[in-house]
Amino acid sequence: MSKSPRQMSIGMNILGHGGHAAAWRLGEVDPRACMDVGYYQNIARISERGTLDAIFLADGPALGGDVESQPAGRLEPTVLLTAVALATTHIGVIATCSSSYNSPFNLARRLQSMDHISGGRAAWNVVTNAGDAAAQNFGLAGAPIHADRYGRADEFVDVVFKLWDSWEDDAIVADRENGRFADPAKVHRIDHEGAHFRVSGPLNVSRSPQGRPVVVQAGSSEGGKALGSRWADAIFTTQTTLPDGIAFYDEMKARARGWGRNPEHLKIMPGLSTVIGSTEEEAQRRCDALDAFQGESGLASQIAQRIGLPVSDLDLDAPLPFEKLGNVVDYERGSHGFFEAQVNLARRENLTVRQLSRRIRSGHRLVVGSPEQVADTLEEWFRAGAADGFNLMPDMFPSGAEFFVDEVVPILRKRGLFRHEYTGTTLRHHLGLPHPDNRYASPKREAALAS
Template sequence: MASPPRQMSIGMNILGLGGHGAAWRLAEVPSNSLVGVEYYQNIARISERGTLDAIFLADGPALNGNVATNPVGGLEPTVLLTAVALATKYIGVIATASTTYNDPYNLARRIASVDHISGGRAAWNVVTTAGDIAAKNFGLTGAPLHEDRYGRAAEFLDIVIKLWDSWEDDAIINDWKNGVFADASKVHAIDHVGQHFSVQGPLNVRRSPQGRPVLVQAGSSEGGKSVGSRYADAIFTTQTTLPDGQAFYAEMRNRARAWGRDPDSLKIMPGLSTVIGSTEAEAHARCDELDSYQGELGLAGQIAARIGISVSELDLDAPLPWDRIIDVRETKRDASARALGGGSHGFFEAQINLAKRENLTVRQLSKRIRSGHRLAVGTPEQIADTLEEWFKSGAADGFNIMPDMFPSGAEIFVDEVVPILRRRGIFRTEYTGTTLRHHLGLSRPRSQYEEEEDCDSLLAV
């Protein structure tokens, strides 16, 4: 029997009031919506109407951005997504949390709790946090070095997975007549002692509906690729050109294979910013209107921030000043991140790679990237075309969509783009399962303690 055709995964990334920095200026919804659950519940319901895999919330432990000119700050994702999960039935909920400024036990418990509350739809987007702004909120004078952040992240993830596995699936007996709640031999202390943490365990939450909540990782530095390929179920990435996307896709599958993983157990999902109109002219007019609120210097300022130089050093009608762009090596990248108050290796590389490949001026580059990701402006058919091209060319298993404005950008994508993908046979027409792992085509993992016991039993035989 022929296997069913491969289908893409799609997430909806809720970036404030929209993926465009000027979305709040058009006031589709008031800016105070960002501290109300109804706003997020509405977008989640729209996304669920389109049978999307999940909604995604970015986050950071600091107030970044110019509070005088932009709505910044937001609700804590794991708390917010609990309310969103209760207002939906199928769609996954992905919360971002930093390994740099959390502790494994508390975070493992929070994410597992969301998985129970949602009936198996939770995911944790694993990030590390650069920049002195966040560090100073946690009693530090400066951000940890890159290698220290990722060393901590790897140990953090190892602990969280062990904690999620510390209850075996059949540990709960619930024999009320004989007074036996659980088989204590199937609830395991993890007894972890490492460089960064000492955690005894077990977790005080039983195994969650998915076995383990889904792990998503966002980071394209060497440390990020190592951690992601080893632990993640999905990678949220930043490539802006098809060749770069194909190279990253192949590299991450090879890295997963080197860890002894099935490469198909790792989903690669680039971000895509969208501006969609019923005609190409309408889409560009919509984009131009949003751009006009930021102005050319505002758009160029986003580029300058991502490459670590002052906007005054950019000539809008010239290429990037290559002699001034900081070296992408990790140690220097960390130095720039401190100077900028934050920074992303993935955004840095995605931006300079696009500029190099196509010899773009600063002005042209500012029209090709939004929120650090590839920008697609066009009709629903054109958006569907670019998704299909990357999906079928070995550059992506799916996408994290960042519409220009909410809620209209999400509605246009769901009502106009999704039906095209369905007609082409590359996206689902209905949900066939209830967990995020099922949506992503990922199997439910067994507890590692169960697996160890199985091996011991085989050896005894």
């Protein structure tokens, strides 16, 4: 794969009806669409038309939000995305699955199966789930503390990788004449014994088309950074200012190098919420129409939720009450990344709560503007060394995805920043990642495979 010219990676994050909480009320699709596989298949086909790298589904094993005022419930990601993969041909499918509330063997099997079924387009977004609601669905009184969640997650990923490697790439011989299906010397027990897991292996699914599914990670805490820099192929991140984006990018590349990894094989992809119109004025009218459904209190509630304060502590026309926030290191109530993204932006630009609510959506940086303005901000971050690509959150589906694919992608292509067509069939190829080494293969066998 050529390293030049460098082009960005782009994923489409399907957040319910869209990145704006009021998207379901404007009636582009049926309010029940989130339970309809055809809804997701349509968004995936639109994204594939734009040669995007992947679609992404966030998830958690608990019913979240206010069921009276918001569409509630989510289809299980690995099941749903398998169906989406069968309705597409090239685009990757990224499923969020918890390391806190799964077992390594079962999850390794599900994801490896999804990679086979999709022809090498599957990915796993590793999450630890901070909330108590998920823990209480699995017999616990509350979520484990941050350090314990990430300690378990690190070992969990290690076990999953061992299981994915337990079949070498050429283990299956398929010799009908001599009645020899596989070479047993290339199928390995892993015999893992650790603080959290004892797993014998091997996996009962063979090595997949891209070696193993792509691994994505999204935590920005110390534990999350350590986990992502060690194991992930891509990191979805939350920075809202360019200086913070550059600092995070440099830090994660350095951390990857510290693990003995090639930093080019770790893709940094900040989230970006978009509201696109043919002009900036049109985009703003679209944004205002969505905001009107939520009202000022609804917008403020989103800020409060991300920083762990009651909305009654926020004055719309005053800065954040920084004295009540404490230090992110001690923040146990939710995402460290979302906390820092909002607090850093508010501090840097001295924003009131009202102003901040119009700069962030779904915890991420918000851009409201024309296709050229959206392309400009992607290019600025990409060329400045703050991103290898982006995880997009359009305001509404399907129109927000269509605007990006039909209006922004052609601009990026014209500027030489994005592909005109797919040149491979696996997600690893789209992302410019190499086929992963197998820890159990001998050097001679690895050299033969590489040739």
